[in-house]
Amino acid sequence: MSGAEIRREAGHADWPPAVRPRIEEALERYPNRRSAILPVLWIAQREWGWLPPDVLRLVARTLELPEPEVFGVASFYTMFNLKPVGRHHLQVCMTLSCSLVGADRLFQHLSRRLGIGHGETSADGRFTLRRVECLAACGNGPCLQVNEAYYENVDEAAADRILETLR
Amino acid sequence: MSDAERRPGSGPRPGGERGTSEPPAPGASPRGPLLFKDIDTPGLAELETYRRQGGYATLAGVLAGKSPDECIQIVKESGLRGRGGAGFPTGLKWSFVPKGGERPKYLVCNADESEPGTFKDRELLVKNPHGLIEGVALAAWAVQANTGYVYLRGEFAYVQAILDRAIAEARAAGLLGGNVAGSGFRFDLHTHLGAGAYICGEETALLSSLEGFRGQPRLKPPFPAVEGLYRCPTVVNNVETLMNVPHILAHGAAWYRQWGTEKSPGTKVFSVSGPVARPGNYELPLGVPLRVLLEERCGGLRDGRKVKAVIPGGSSVPPLPASLLDTPLDFESLNAAGTFLGSGGVIVIDEGSCLVDSLWNLVRFYAHESCGKCTPCREGTYWMSQILERLERGGGRSGDLDLLADLADNILGRSFCPLGDAAAMPVQGFLRHFRDEFEHHVTHRACLVNRRREELAAAGGRRVGERAGAPA
Numbered sequence: 071m072s073g074a075e076i077r078r079e080a081g082h083a084d085w086p087p088a089v090r091p092r093i094e095e096a097l098e099r100y101p102n103r104r105s106a107i108l109p110v111l112w113i114a115q116r117e118w119g120w121l122p123p124d125v126l127r128l129v130a131r132t133l134e135l136p137e138p139e140v141f142g143v144a145s146f147y148t149m150f151n152l153k154p155v156g157r158h159h160l161q162v163c164m165t166l167s168c169s170l171v172g173a174d175r176l177f178q179h180l181s182r183r184l185g186i187g188h189g190e191t192s193a194d195g196r197f198t199l200r201r202v203e204c205l206a207a208c209g210n211g212p213c214l215q216v217n218e219a220y221y222e223n224v225d226e227a228a229a230d231r232i233l234e235t236l237r
Numbered sequence: 238m239s240d241a242e243r244r245p246g247s248g249p250r251p252g253g254e255r256g257t258s259e260p261p262a263p264g265a266s267p268r269g270p271l272l273f274k275d276i277d278t279p280g281l282a283e284l285e286t287y288r289r290q291g292g293y294a295t296l297a298g299v300l301a302g303k304s305p306d307e308c309i310q311i312v313k314e315s316g317l318r319g320r321g322g323a324g325f326p327t328g329l330k331w332s333f334v335p336k337g338g339e340r341p342k343y344l345v346c347n348a349d350e351s352e353p354g355t356f357k358d359r360e361l362l363v364k365n366p367h368g369l370i371e372g373v374a375l376a377a378w379a380v381q382a383n384t385g386y387v388y389l390r391g392e393f394a395y396v397q398a399i400l401d402r403a404i405a406e407a408r409a410a411g412l413l414g415g416n417v418a419g420s421g422f423r424f425d426l427h428t429h430l431g432a433g434a435y436i437c438g439e440e441t442a443l444l445s446s447l448e449g450f451r452g453q454p455r456l457k458p459p460f461p462a463v464e465g466l467y468r469c470p471t472v473v474n475n476v477e478t479l480m481n482v483p484h485i486l487a488h489g490a491a492w493y494r495q496w497g498t499e500k501s502p503g504t505k506v507f508s509v510s511g512p513v514a515r516p517g518n519y520e521l522p523l524g525v526p527l528r529v530l531l532e533e534r535c536g537g538l539r540d541g542r543k544v545k546a547v548i549p550g551g552s553s554v555p556p557l558p559a560s561l562l563d564t565p566l567d568f569e570s571l572n573a574a575g576t577f578l579g580s581g582g583v584i585v586i587d588e589g590s591c592l593v594d595s596l597w598n599l600v601r602f603y604a605h606e607s608c609g610k611c612t613p614c615r616e617g618t619y620w621m622s623q624i625l626e627r628l629e630r631g632g633g634r635s636g637d638l639d640l641l642a643d644l645a646d647n648i649l650g651r652s653f654c655p656l657g658d659a660a661a662m663p664v665q666g667f668l669r670h671f672r673d674e675f676e677h678h679v680t681h682r683a684c685l686v687n688r689r690r691e692e693l694a695a696a697g698g699r700r701v702g703e704r705a706g707a708p709a
Contacts, residue, residue: 099427101341101467104449108432112394133449146451146608147432149391165353166552166598167510167584174689203435203602204353204552205392208510208582209517218394 083124085132089117093132103133107143111150120151148202156191156198158236160184161215165204168211172225176212177201179226183233196236269520270496271504272480276364282399284406287367293412295487296371300378300420303486308379312482314490316502321347321438321475322551322580323655324568327482333462334380334470343471344382345447346373346479348389348396349431349438352551353602354582357506357518358476362389362396365480366403370426372479374417375486377424380472384425388443391432400428435606439654440473442608453608454654477506497523501567505578511585512539523567523578527557530566531585542587546671550579552599553659555666556586576666591687592674596667597625603660614657617648621664628675631682638675642668 085093096109110132114125121144130140144150151159162168162177177199181187184197191198207213210222214229221232267274280286287293299308313328334342346369350358362369373385389397404426407413415423429447436442437452444466446452465471481503485493494502501523507530510516514536521530527547531537538544546556549566554577557564564574571578586595604618624641627633645664648657668675677685684690 099429102449105447107449108430108446111432112430143449143451147391147434149433164598165602166595167354169598169689170511170584170586170590170595203605204351206350206356206359206390208354208356208584209508211510215392218392220392220395 083118083122083128085128086117089113104135107133107135107140108147111140111144115150120154154191157196159198159200159215159217161200161202161205163203163205163207163211163213163215164201165208167204167208168213171211173212175226176214176224176229179229180214180233183230268518269504269506270522271484271520272361272365272368272477272506273518273520276360281365282363282367282403284367284403284410287365292367293371293407293418295483296374296412297418297420299375299486300418300422305379305381308375308486311490312379312485315485315493316490316497316500317478317481317485317493318501318568319475320477320481320505320581322352322553324578327474327478330462330474331376331380331472333460334472335463336381338470340469341384341467342380342382343466343469344373344377344380344385345440345443345466345471345473346385346387346476347438347440347443347473348387348393348476349443350393350476351390351435351438352553352580352582353599354508354510354548354551354584355580356508356510357581359393359396360518361476361480361506362393363399366400367407368480368483369400369476370403370407370413372482373426374413374424375482376472376474376479378417378422380470382472383423385427386447386466387426387428388437388447389428389430390437391430391434394430397428397430404428434608435602436608436654436656439656442654443473444471451608453610454656456653498565498567498569500569501578505566505581507566507581507583509535509583509585512542512587513537513585514539521566524565524570526563526565527583528562530583531562538585538587542589544585545588545590546586546592546595546667548582548584548586548663550577551582552584552602553577553655553662554579555662556670558670575669587688589686589688591629591684591689592667592671593625593629593678593684594687594689596663597622597629599663600625600660603656607656607660611653611657613648614652614654614660617644617652617657618660620644621648621660628678629684631678633679633682635679637679638668638672 092113093110096106100106110129114129115121118125126140126144127137130137164173180199184192186192186199188201205213205215207220207222212224214221214224275290309328309331317327318324319327348358377385412418413424413426417424431437434452437446439454440461441455442452461471461473463470497503504520505523506518506520508518519534544559546558548556549571555575557576561574564570568578600622604622607614607618609615621644624637645661649661674685
């Protein structure tokens with residue numbers, strides 16, 4: 071991201087009024103503000119779909135933390151999107167149990183159907199495809215996570231049915 | 238994005254026809270003797286149903302009639318050991334928490350469930366959240382903690398919604414809060430959602446994450462029981478461990494010891510995955526042979542396949558070859574067989590699968606999940622992954638197997654936290670039992686057998702150098 075882009079985004083984000091009670095509720099759960107960093111980042115990601123720099127700065131201001139601390143935490147955890155993702159974030163578990171029952175076939179099938187590879191987003195912004203590690207659904211593999219929902223026992227036909235439901 | 242699409246709590250939905258998460262037919266035999274006995278009762282996640290089955294009676298009874306020390310003593314005598322992977326005696330862990338003192342004490346439930354092959358806690362939490370809440374509250378009473386947190390892995394947002402609802406029900410019914418079950422004991426419980434990091438299943442990394450830092454481990458000692466969350470005395474227990482506690486305190490240590498062996502009492506939930514006919518969670522008394530679990534409970538392998546190797550305790554433990562299928566599933570017997578009970582995640586690898594490919598998959602996982610704090614783990618896991626990739630792609634060199642073994646030997650016991658050990662132990666185990674198959678890759682520059690390779694070829698192959706979960 072260029073310096074000009076960062077400056078343009080800086081300081082513009084603010085919490086919509088409807089979200090503020092959820093932030094207060096998160097803060098009440100802990101003896102200090104810092105502990106609320108993961109819940110507040112989750113609230114932000116659900117609100118904006120991803121975590122652009124100005125939103126990370128907003129989180130830092132809200133929690134009274136230095137900005138680099140918030141950037142450092144957000145970049146440690148794989149589920150925080152520091153780049154925009156599609157409306158439907160398709161995450162295929164590739165770890166051993168799913169791999170043994172067809173996760174690679176599932177990934178290739180989705181990749182061909184959508185015309186995108188690992189980490190890529192479709193031109194219309196609908197889909198992002200990603201290989202991910204174990205989702206703790208090993209008994210019903212292959213497992214596909216779409217945004218926050220799990221789909222299990224997903225073979226190619228099931229994947230097609232799921233795609234039909236995602237507009 | 239619409240609110241409906243973004244809303245957490247939409248839960249798992251079976252995509253295909255082979256699901257095992259549906260309740261069994263009415264009249265079917267119980268799925269386990271203890272934690273899984275009534276788990277498929279419709280509506281169990283609701284307070285009313287849980288109470289109708291006797292739920293929270295133990296909490297009320299214990300808080301009215303048993304001292305914290307008595308509770309610790311009973312759990313010690315029960316022989317309960319941690320069910321998350323390390324197997325540390327639970328009562329002993331509780332007894333390390335200092336008595337009295339000014340500082341607050343915390344009870345943390347580890348629901349990170351991140352060990353590949355393990356998916357038991359998810360089913361326990363979704364179907365019986367009040368069973369966990371009762372266990373957490375009893376453990377909190379035993380160590381006199383007034384605040385508790387349930388740390389859930391980030392992907393479990395829908396589980397968090399279920400648990401939050403149950404916590405709200407329990408609070409409204411006076412089972413949590415300022416006056417638990419009318420006893421005067423104060424205990425508040427909150428959920429905390431992680432955001433994608435295997436390392437947060439390690440207890441000190443979990444505490445770092447809960448405090449709002451990057452999930453990196455801390456040096457032990459001091460152990461969390463003395464200096465844990467916010468540098469206060471803290472007990473960290475796994476979901477399954479805590480869900481055993483109400484049963485033990487209700488019926489006593491001797492009753493609990495009707496299951497399992499002398500040194501490994503009780504039951505264990507085994508999560509079975511891989512190409513078996515009926516994968517899923519099975520609760521068995523400790524000491525039942527692996528073969529019984531696989532053949533009688535799981536219905537053997539799919540499509541007439543045969544077992545080549547079984548990883549018995551989650552991806553961190555060495556595998557067992559097919560010749561050791563009669564090994565009893567308990568702490569001591571598995572140790573004697575050169576492996577561990579671990580988390581009870583049983584991954585079955587069939588004869589059509591390549592073990593170099595399988596091990597590469599696991600080591601790549603650890604390389605991806607290494608937190609980067611210490612050199613042996615950060616560099617070693619990546620190096621081992623590179624060697625395995627080379628072997629699998631037909632570029633293996635003559636010294637590679639010795640190099641791989643040497644790397645694993647030098648990571649084991651030398652990394653900051655158990656993640657490095659977790660990557661090294663399967664490497665050692667695979668080489669110990671299956672060195673011939675690895676040698677074949679070096680001498681023939683090809684797999685002995687690899688069903689997945691045919692699948693991949695049919696699907697157009699995998700792009701070279703791509704790693705699961707790697708940043709795009």
